[in-house]
Amino acid sequence: MNGEYTAVVDRIVDGQQAVLLIEDGDETIDEMVIDVDRLPQNATERAVLEVQIQNGSLTDMEYLPEQTEARLERVQKRFDRLSKPLSEEDS
Secondary structure, rough: OOOOEEEEEEEEEEOOEEEEEHHHHEEEEEEEEEEEHOOOOOOOOOOOEEEEEEEOOOEEEEEHHHHHHHHHHHHHHHHHHHHOOOOOHHO
């Protein structure tokens, strides 16, 4: 795998390792595990990153706060919509 991709910090394990989901468009194409200390400053779980991968190795990362916030808002809106009870009109 080579190129520039979007990645999301899926989870942090034992405060030591971060699991990144590598995306190409709307599809998750790979998963990488890195040491937490390699994450950009302010990048926590659910952070959106722009990553550079060369020969299957992560060479550079940039935290994208605006994209992170937008993604979290979309997820919250979806959750709110799904958690509302159906009205009688919708049945």
